[in-house]
Amino acid sequence: MIEVISLALANLTSPAVLFFALGIFAGVAKSDLNVPEAVAKGLALYLMLAIGFKGGVAVSEQGFTAALALAALAGIVLSFAMPLIAYGLLRAMTKLDPVTAAASAAHYGSISVVTFVAGAEFLQMSGMVSSGYMVAVLALMETPAILTGLILAGRAAGSDQRTRSELVREVALNGSVVLLLGSFLIGMLSGQSGMAKLEPFVVDLFQGVLALFLLDMGLVAARRLSGAKKLGAGGIAFGLIMPPIGASLALATAWLIGMSAADAAALMILAGSASYIAVPAAMRIALPQADPSVYLTLSLAITFPFNLTLGIPLYAAVARLAIGG
Amino acid sequence: MIEVISLALANLTSPAVLFFALGIFAGVAKSDLNVPEAVAKGLALYLMLAIGFKGGVAVSEQGFTAALALAALAGIVLSFAMPLIAYGLLRAMTKLDPVTAAASAAHYGSISVVTFVAGAEFLQMSGMVSSGYMVAVLALMETPAILTGLILAGRAAGSDQRTRSELVREVALNGSVVLLLGSFLIGMLSGQSGMAKLEPFVVDLFQGVLALFLLDMGLVAARRLSGAKKLGAGGIAFGLIMPPIGASLALATAWLIGMSAADAAALMILAGSASYIAVPAAMRIALPQADPSVYLTLSLAITFPFNLTLGIPLYAAVARLAIGG
Amino acid sequence: MIEVISLALANLTSPAVLFFALGIFAGVAKSDLNVPEAVAKGLALYLMLAIGFKGGVAVSEQGFTAALALAALAGIVLSFAMPLIAYGLLRAMTKLDPVTAAASAAHYGSISVVTFVAGAEFLQMSGMVSSGYMVAVLALMETPAILTGLILAGRAAGSDQRTRSELVREVALNGSVVLLLGSFLIGMLSGQSGMAKLEPFVVDLFQGVLALFLLDMGLVAARRLSGAKKLGAGGIAFGLIMPPIGASLALATAWLIGMSAADAAALMILAGSASYIAVPAAMRIALPQADPSVYLTLSLAITFPFNLTLGIPLYAAVARLAIGG
Amino acid sequence: MTRPVRKKLIAIVETVHLRRLLDLLAECGVTGFTVVDAREGRGLEGDWHRGDFADATEKKLVHVITNAETAERVFAAAEPFFKRFPGIIYGHDVEVVRGERF
Amino acid sequence: MTRPVRKKLIAIVETVHLRRLLDLLAECGVTGFTVVDAREGRGLEGDWHRGDFADATEKKLVHVITNAETAERVFAAAEPFFKRFPGIIYGHDVEVVRGERF
Amino acid sequence: MTRPVRKKLIAIVETVHLRRLLDLLAECGVTGFTVVDAREGRGLEGDWHRGDFADATEKKLVHVITNAETAERVFAAAEPFFKRFPGIIYGHDVEVVRGERF
Numbered sequence A, B, C: 001m002i003e004v005i006s007l008a009l010a011n012l013t014s015p016a017v018l019f020f021a022l023g024i025f026a027g028v029a030k031s032d033l034n035v036p037e038a039v040a041k042g043l044a045l046y047l048m049l050a051i052g053f054k055g056g057v058a059v060s061e062q063g064f065t066a067a068l069a070l071a072a073l074a075g076i077v078l079s080f081a082m083p084l085i086a087y088g089l090l091r092a093m094t095k096l097d098p099v100t101a102a103a104s105a106a107h108y109g110s111i112s113v114v115t116f117v118a119g120a121e122f123l124q125m126s127g128m129v130s131s132g133y134m135v136a137v138l139a140l141m142e143t144p145a146i147l148t149g150l151i152l153a154g155r156a157a158g159s160d161q162r163t164r165s166e167l168v169r170e171v172a173l174n175g176s177v178v179l180l181l182g183s184f185l186i187g188m189l190s191g192q193s194g195m196a197k198l199e200p201f202v203v204d205l206f207q208g209v210l211a212l213f214l215l216d217m218g219l220v221a222a223r224r225l226s227g228a229k230k231l232g233a234g235g236i237a238f239g240l241i242m243p244p245i246g247a248s249l250a251l252a253t254a255w256l257i258g259m260s261a262a263d264a265a266a267l268m269i270l271a272g273s274a275s276y277i278a279v280p281a282a283m284r285i286a287l288p289q290a291d292p293s294v295y296l297t298l299s300l301a302i303t304f305p306f307n308l309t310l311g312i313p314l315y316a317a318v319a320r321l322a323i324g325g
Numbered sequence D, E, F: 001m002t003r004p005v006r007k008k009l010i011a012i013v014e015t016v017h018l019r020r021l022l023d024l025l026a027e028c029g030v031t032g033f034t035v036v037d038a039r040e041g042r043g044l045e046g047d048w049h050r051g052d053f054a055d056a057t058e059k060k061l062v063h064v065i066t067n068a069e070t071a072e073r074v075f076a077a078a079e080p081f082f083k084r085f086p087g088i089i090y091g092h093d094v095e096v097v098r099g100e101r102f
Ligand SMILES: Nc1ncnc2c1ncn2[C@@H]1O[C@H](COP(=O)(O)O)[C@@H](O)[C@H]1O
Pocket: D012, D038, D040, D041, D042, D043, D044, D045, D046, D047, D048, D059, D085, D086, D087, D088, E031, E032, E033, E034, E035, E063, E064, E065, E066, E102
């Protein structure tokens, strides 16, 4: 227990989390501090390239295994399933219209890359090294939830041909999915010899880039906080309880398929996180009538900060208790 | 003496200064070489994050001391006081209208982060390691001068409520102040364990990023050189003699409070430098009738190049002679 | 022979080439993956700064030699001469109008920095270390071809005063020429002590930045592929055979002036590559009536991918066979 | 001197729907356009800022110069488009040089 | 077909004063606007370029579609604003679709 | 209230020829302008996108407010310019405040 608390504290005083807090502070205080959009996108590209590549190199050593296939399947099933729960909760806890509720629910089936990245760093710090292939699981979980969201909104069939093809592009060929899976494959193909070339870039710089990126996430989250009033207490509560619910589901799944504690924690982090890039874009295309300020506020201003500060250490501690290791 | 000259020469052939010269050359020759604005801002964010964080880590080891408090006080007093001298000189040496003179004077009370950064590198090269807390002094010196400038312009009270609140935001919550002080605090809080994570980012890359950033500074300074004609001989002379005057004042102050030679040199560099980010923005808000081309040319095209090439080694040599060490 | 094939395969599975392929895939599949323009330009600046600086440091050790002067001369002659061959081939193989053919021919006399950079990495991997001064040759080869192109278009004299002065700026003061030669000089002047400061930046990160940059090159090349239909079979064939022809010419020249196998390979890579930055800009100024989609498609979508994947290992193997070492 | 008069149309559209709008313009017979990035804005759906990550609400401005009939077709086709997707469209007369181009 | 006519206003304003102008617009009853980054320019105060660090002189373009009365209020309020701060404002009629929006 | 009427001109020009156009404007007596980056476009010469490296085909929008005579001079001078270089120019009337500025 003491160890759990001390790890949670270590998380809260890690530079990455502190830079996020600095961003929140600067945003709330209306400082003119800002990270240029192009730089923020460049940092995001870097993080996805690096995390994908490192995962791929790790898998190139372990090879494809049944565990990998099971983990991938588990992730996909979770991504499809979680929006159902989220939708039910949103309808019960808030007064959102059904379409906005469905669109928001989709975000919770999908994942947040940065939450995963911060979580992986935390796990490593706690001596829990998750498998390289969890990156592939991450990429595979990004989009199934979108389909569930559309079904919930009664829109899976109703849309025109053009919208469907736009949607396929957004879903299957979404930039972050392509870059994550692509870098993963490149890591697998180029293995240790590739890692020898890219190590200073993808490994050494990683924490620093993450810190700078989280500074910007804080600024953006702060800008979104103003939308929280519109959500009401019910909406805010949803943003805080849905992550542990998703994570619990992930824990059960992980236990079922015999994952290690570290992999279970990683899966919990994925399940507990909510998308703020891929899913919003898809929802603008398929459900333009859903209110974007609802799902962006939920995902960026409520769920992301919760996971980054409390959720990650919580999931790690529970995974260790439940699965051992 | 020979050592001083050889250090000054070493400064002039350091990559950072040479890249600045390359930028000046390219700008004057009207080459189409340019650094995208977003990249330049990203590099500036990096430099502030890195310098703040490193300073904070250094202080986390030394702890808060009376020396720190004295240094901070000295910096604040200098920032308040120097615009008075600058204003007197500008009125005597140039034909500038009082408001533009007051606005320009404010720039000389404040500081230039990049000059400090380049100076800190030079000091380190010369074996003069200044205290980590000089970064906090840097951040604290950024804005007091703005108040003096407004008083000089007879505007401290006259402005409307809205302008005042904008100004407070620009002054106290200016992006560079927030990032510098924030990173400093984060460095203090996360200490050596934070440094272990960020070292490849904030330490190893620092000189390279500085070189690229100075290339851009050279391009911008060259664009500003055309404004020098408008300044006249008096204005140019002011831009060259005000830095040593400020530095002398800083030396006296440093001697009074018993600073080490390295810290005295750092304070001289701060005092001798002129703002080109925080103060111009504040002046556009509070004194829109002041001519921005005057203060931007003075600060960027006259004072900055002087400090980077000659000022820094000069201040270091004088500090060593006067204080020893 | 087996060694040649295995090196070629190693090239094809190097992260840099694989990221280029990922970019092509994402672009062709119409994924929304994209690298912000400012970031791409920042990466390009980095690559030129780093390659120039490293070349200069290498020369600072070896000193100026007759070999350097000969190599420079060889590069300039090749750059002037190759457009003549390219023009003849284009007129014979395609139905392009004379002005577009002349403009396109100029691209093949000039060089592509990224091809050179990727080639230098490949040579190093193959144990063939080319001389530092090849970077100066690279910079000197960028622009002579433009003059030949204008003569071919019958325009060297016909343009107005204003266009000529714009052109001189574009040619002699082109951003990439200035940055490459400038960084080269800075490397020479600051030598090993400068390298000690910048090494983590210009050496350690290099491969990672190159990989990210090539991802973007792939995206851009894919966007250009649609223009290939317009080129026709003749145009595409030109884009594939002109590089080996240029490289052969370079091999003969290298043999004549007694270059090492590694330097010969580097010269072949330069000669075989085609410009896509400096020359297009110059052609828009001097020959606005030439069709830019022709030369951009040729250079970016045909010649660049060919050189990156097959050309570089081919040239290296031939240089080694012909010159030994 | 009197010059030929054409229509200028400006549409503000979400980046995710830009291709769809450009295709609609092409179907109406528009042969030229220029797109500009917007930075931030406010409309019925509330505020948005570029750089909010989620580019989901980012917008572009599309400028079109065209002749009166084509403009009429665009207006007619744009009306249902902008009922479905966020954004606006408007137009006015402009004098042009080289009027045969449009 | 005749369409509803509204006013388009464009203001060019320094980035540091953008919020102040947007607040002024809101007070006049403007409900929608779109902001675009300017790159460089020249005016009474001389030249400026984006990327000169000192964003002090950087400018934005603010586009507003609104009805005639609101436009009149904006013009009246903008006159003192642009006497005090650098920048310009101008307007003209445009045809719109979904005229009830503005 | 009636306000002074001036001309607004917009030119779309390749970035490599921007300086040349700005000099042409100055020669015609234009005293103020604002430049905006374009993102992508289509014209007689085909499509272009910003960020295609080769900035060779990148474009800018130049906005000018000026009086009628100066506008006439600009139109006359721009006609040969845009025959030689890619791009377009067009104009229309606008109401301004502080009309003496233009
Ligand atoms: N009246 C207006 N004037 C200028 N831009 C507007 C106006 N109304 C809407 N917009 C722009 O169009 C976007 C979408 O509008 P809406 O569909 O009303 O949310 C807004 O975010 C603004 O960028």
